[in-house]
Every structure is written in structure tokens, then in C-alpha cells.
Amino acid sequence: MTTFVRRYGTLVALVAIIAAFSIASPQAFGTASNLINITQQMTLLAIVAIGATVVMAVGEFDLSTASVVSFGGIFSVFLFKLGVPAPLACLAVLAAAGVFGAVSGFIVARFEVLSFITTLAVGTIIGGITFWLSNGATLFGDIPAGFRDLARGKSFGIPILTFWLIGVAIMAWLVLDKIEIGRRLYAIGGNREAARLAGVRIVSNTMVAFIASAVLAALVGMLLTARIGSASPTGGGGFLLSAYAAVFLGMTAFREGEANVPGTLVGAAIIAVVGNGLTILGVSTFMQDIITGLIILAAVLVRRTGAQGR
Amino acid sequence: MTKPEPDLTLRADHAFLTLRGLKKHFGGAKALDGADLVVEAGSVHSLVGENGAGKSTLIKTLSGLIVPDAGEILVDGLPVTIAGVQHAESLGFRFIHQELSLVPYFTAVENAFIGRPYPRKGPFIDRAAMRRTIEETARSIAPDLPLDIPVGQMTTGQKQLVEIIRALIGAPARLIVMDEPTASLSDGEAARLHEAVKKMSDKGVAVIFISHRLDEVMxxxxxxxxLRSGxxxxxxxxxxxxxxxxxxxxSGREEVRGAAQMPAxxxxVVLRVRDVPYGSRGTQVSFDIRxxxxxxxYGLVGAGRSSLMKLIWGAQPHAGGQIELDGKVLRAGRISDRIAKGAAYVPExxxxxxxxxSRSIAxxxxxxxxxxxxxxxxxxxxxRRKMVERSEAVQSTLSVKMGSPWDGPLTLSGGNQQKLLFGRWFGQATRLLILDEPSRGVDVGAKAEIHALARRFAAQGAxxxxxxxxxxELMALSARVLVLASGEITAELTGDSLTPTRVIDAAFQHQTEKETQV
Structure with missing residues (x-):
């Protein structure tokens, strides 16, 4: 029983929250179209959070995430304005983000600098580059329609954005749970020195994790731009804390104390459902923040006391 | 082993500190098994014994970190129960550990006052008074110690002196316990420290001096x-x-030769180590294993055994020389390269x-x-199926007692945890097996199984x-022993010369008194 609560408690909480909102607002919240809409609303947050999950699998943090999201949007529009074809521009954005991630990962693993400090510095640099590219202004216009279609419309009644989430989640789950690199990443996160002495290469594997995080963040920056038709140099600002909140919520689910993709999806869903539900009920946004924060604290405390009770 | 009657020529009635019949068990292991200690006021008392003899446990009973299961502690002839670190402090006991506990950015004066009441001028700390106090103490112990530079810029010897000064201020000290204070000091610095110890003893402060350098003990x-075996x-x-x-x-053992056989x-030759510099002095080591x-x-704690093992394993790059496995040169600092060439490692x-x-057994x-x-x-x-199969194969081959392969490794006993580290190399054609303290903290049965395992690796040509x-363990498994002291190989013992006494004698050899003996 306690194992069940510890394992599936967070999932049960998500279902309970959905049920509660459905009862409170059966006409607006508890409809199929709203629930599908929530999957779209949570997509961007969830993809950033999946990137954070990979970095947390190696036991590190990536605080440059928000900057990379903003950079992804600005750099793509910047390239469009130069007349670079969309597919090429997208690849260039992802490659640039990959370089940022590689730099952070290399510094963290090779020189054993705290990832907190490294990614704070790298994030600041990326923020500077982003403002430089955009002159501090929101960029719009010259965005190809084909690019905007990456995040618009529906297919088979399901929003295109939701497909992105499904694709990224499956990929990340396969990488972390089904192929060798995932075992290596979790080994590093579990005990870096033991993993090193067991023959796991610390530098290259840590770099892979940071590259994944940065590339996913840049992808989100582009999807955000595609969706709203413009890019702001501070567009990614809100993602960092929510994404890590989703990962921490997810660490209380399925696997004890380890960042994992299904858990992160549940965590992101909780944050999205609470936001959506409270908005429908007419609760102000600042109240939403307070409630979300309390939910995260509650989840972590339940886990702590559960772990102590063993 | 029958307990020899200790020759307690030190009369307990002169003693200010007496420990009698101390016993302490940790699980099944006896850390102390009838330890006695008599220290006279103002004397310098040497506590010696090989690794694991119980020195640290004995000291911890004095500092109040460990409560003995049996036996008594007398201070000035009166029995006391040392309830904790602060109680030990109030008895006048001070401890200087091998890992110094100084703040590197603070000066000697600032460090000495950590945890002690600061002199005040109104609400403010009176820095001048602090400095005067330290100057006064330093004058009698170490007059030329710089007091105003950050401790981080000092030599290890100077840091030791700061620790001594720190021990002497505040409530009056009656006993200072020094754990290997000279282990990493140059001879000149050690001499300075000896002087400080003498001066303390002249002031009536007793010193318990733990050292592996028998020359300085004498x-x-x-x-x-x-102490031996607690x-x-x-x-x-x-x-x-x-x-x-x-x-x-x-050593105290019967002078029997070990049971191990030399290979044909x-x-x-499988492992060839040539001129590999290591340790703080960068002395070069060379040896072969067939x-x-x-x-x-073999070596005492701090002799640099583990770091030599890690160097060969590639966990630290070697700065020169050459390490060959089956004639193939191993790349410096590359563990994966060694695994591919058939090397395996069980860490300490x-x-x-x-x-x-945090991960599963599998x-x-x-x-x-x-x-x-x-x-x-x-x-x-x-x-996942093959991971389970692998776990089950290890479980049956090494007789590991475990539940599900997806349980965490901490659900197992120490002996079974240790077997997992051997099991990690299951299926590898192992050519070189590096074992660092292979049976530490495991019970007698598991120890025998681990020894059998090591012999099996060797029998298969590793x-x-x-x-x-x-x-x-050394005598049971090895027919040839290298002894390390202060980062150098001080002896290679084999055949008739391989006896516990010879091993310990070589291990206690310091730099300056080294002699060639093979």
C-alpha cells in the first residue's frame, strides 16, 4: 500500500485534481475539448521539463534553459529576416543551442565546476547574445507560414503541438530507459565517482545531457515563436522554474527520487491542469502561483515523510 | 589468541588518565576488546599499532564520540562517563585530527577562536585582545609562526602549530591527542613540531601521540x-x-609463512609497471605481476596504496613511465581502455x-x-531480460543472497554488496584484477568466499x-608482497623473508631510515 502511494501517489493526485475541477466546472473544464486543449497548453512547458529531466538524470541543473528558449525564438526570426530558408534556419538554431549545451556540459564535467554557476554564466551570455541579435525588441514579420504551421492547427482533432510533446516524450523515454546511454546518465547521477571508476565516461556523457537540454529548450523557443508569430528576447523567462517544478513533482512519481520522463509528464500536467482549471474558475494568476507553489511543497513533503517512515 | 599480560609498569596512581578494559563492538566486529591505557600528567605517550588495531576507536571514546560497551575511564582516579564532545572539552581533552579543521581564509588568530568565546569590547569583537592572547600562547610554543596570514597559505607543519595553539587557549587543556601530526611533514617541520610537543609537556599538558614513525616515537x-586487535x-x-x-x-604473530604459492x-608477465611517478614526492615505482x-x-594508512591502485586503474592519469597489460601500453587516465583490454577493479x-x-542491483x-x-x-x-539473466548468473556463480535484481544494492549485506562489485566483471576475460581492501567490513564467511574468488581469478590466469x-588476508593470499611507506616501496618480500614482522617493520620505515632489504 505505501509502495503504491509512493509510486502512484502523484498520478492519483493528478486524477483527483482533474476530478475536482470537473465537478466544480463540468461545463467548461470537464469537457473533452478542454482536456485536449490542456495537452496543447502543457506542451511547451513539458518539453523544456523533459530537457531538464535529462540534465537531472546526471545529477546536474541547467539554469540557462530560459535563456536558450528566448534565444531559439529570436535567432530563428533573425535568420528568417536574413532570408535563410526555414529548414536550414531551424537546423542552425538547434545546432547553436547544441554548442551552448556542449560548452556547459564540458565545463561542468571536465573542470568540475558546479552546474548551477556554469549554466548561470552561460545563460547570462546567451541572454546577452539574444538581446544583441534582437536589439532588445520583439521580432515579428518575415516568419514563413510553413514554419508557423509547426505549432498551429490540428490533425485528427488533436493539436499539432500535442504531437510534438508525444514525439519528444517517447524519444526521451527511449533514450533514458531503453538504450545504454540512459543507464550511463543515471549511473553518473546516482554516484559520479563510482560510475567513473566503473568505466563510465563522465565528460562525454555529461555533455550529451546538457546538449539534449539545450536543444529541447531551443526547439520550444521556435515552437513558441511559430505559435504566437513573434519572438521576444525574454519570451522564455517563465519556463525555468515551472520546468524544474514539473521535474521535482515527477521525481515523487514512479521512481523514487530519480528524474524520469513519465513522472515529468505527470508533473507538467499537474501544473497545466491547475493553471487551466483555476483560470476557468476565475481565480487570479497570482493566486494560481501561490497554489502551484503549495502543491510542489506538499508533494515534496509527502515524499520526504514517506521516505522517513520506511 | 590468548591475551598477553600487559606489562603495566606505569603506575596507575601517578596517572591522571586511566582506561581499563575498554570494549566496543560494531555489529559483529570487535573494535576494542580489552584496551588499557595509562597516561601520566605532563607526559608524552605514544599509542602505536597497525591499521585497524583500534587506535581511532580508543581516541573516539576519549572525545565522547563513542560510548564503550564495557570498561572504565578514570580521570584523576575518579571514574567518568564522557557524555559528548563538550564534556571531553570541559575535562581538558583536546584533539588534533589528521584532517585539520581550519578555515583556509582565516588567519591563525581567527582560526584559534572558532568555537571559543571571543573577547568583547561592548558588542564588538576585540581583535587586539584576540591577537594578544594568541601571541602569548604562540611565544611559548612556536615563536616565529606568522599570525596574520591566511592559514591556506601556510605549510602543513604551520597549520599543525595553529591547531596546537587553538587547543591551548580557552579552558585549560590537560591532554592533547595528536593523530599522526607528522605524517605529511618534512623532517625540519617535524622537528619544529616535536619541540612544540616538548614545550607543552613541560607546561604539564599530557600528549597522546599517534605516529607511524617509530624513530620519532623513540x-x-x-x-x-x-594495541593489537583492539x-x-x-x-x-x-x-x-x-x-x-x-x-x-x-605484529605479535607466530612467524609462519603464508599459504600462498608463487605462480609457475x-x-x-601480465602487468608491467615501469618508472611510474606517483605520490606527493613523485617517486617512481616499477614492478611486474605474472x-x-x-x-x-601493504602499507599503513597514508602510505599511498589506494592512489597507486587508482593510478594503475587509470582513475588518475600517470605523469610518466609506462603501464603495460599483456604487452599493450595502457593510455594514461583511461578506464574504458583498461576494461576493454581485460582489466577489472574492486574499489576500497x-x-x-x-x-x-540509487540504481538497481541489475x-x-x-x-x-x-x-x-x-x-x-x-x-x-x-x-531488461538479459540484465535479469546476468544478475541471476552472478547470483548463482558468486552465491549472492539477494531478492529481486531490481532491488537496490543497499538491501544486501556488506559481504553480498562486495560480491556485486566482483560480479560487475562477470563475463569479462579478466587479465588483471585490482583489489583494494577486498574484504573490509564483511563477516568471516563472506571473507573466505571473497578469498576463494580472488584465487579463482588467479587460477584462471589473471x-x-x-x-x-x-x-x-595478506598472508593468506599473497606469496609476494611489496611494502609502501611514505610513498615509496621500502621492501619486496617473498619466500622466507615474507613474515608479518618483516612486513610491519618495513611499513614503519620512514624515509630517513630506509635501507635496502629484498
């Missing part, structure tokens, strides 16, 4: 206590004994360097050889390099 101590096996005045007498008391003379041989590496500290405790067994649990060769997909603090 030189500066008044009396001694020898038990006091000898005590007396330094003037009435000599170095050989202390070594004999410490024609068996090929197929089927278990080479023992299984909780921090061995097991990945993951811990697979982590070094992930390609072995692929769905199909050439594709990096990991098969070269085994083992370091251990356990003399019985």
Missing part, C-alpha cells in the same frame, strides 16, 4: 601503549624498550566508490559492461594486484 615520547598488548617506558620491541608487540616460473599471481601491496569504499546506490552489475546486455549485438538497446590492511 625520540620524543616518554611512554607507550601498543587489545592492549604492551605498555611501558620508551627508555626501557627499542624499535624492534615495539614492532614485535605490534614460466608464467608470462599470470596467476596475487601480488600483495564500496558505498562511495563502488555501488551506485544496473550495478551491468554498468561496466553494458554491451553484454544488449538485445542484439551492434545495437545500443538494453535488454594477474591480481591486491592491497589490504588485514595482515592475515
Amino acid at each position: 625520540q620524543i615520547c616518554d611512554s607507550f601503549t601498543v 587489545c592492549t598488548v604492551g605498555a611501558g617506558r620508551i627508555a626501557e624498550t627499542d624499535r624492534a620491541g615495539l614492532v614485535h608487540l605490534m 616460473p614460466d608464467s608470462p 599470470a596467476g599471481e596475487i601480488l600483495g601491496l 569504499d564500496r558505498r562511495n566508490e563502488g555501488l551506485i546506490t 544496473d550495478n552489475l551491468a554498468v561496466s559492461q553494458l554491451p553484454k546486455v544488449r538485445h542484439q549485438a551492434g545495437m545500443p538497446w538494453t535488454s 594477474a591480481v594486484l591486491m592491497t589490504t590492511s588485514d595482515m592475515d
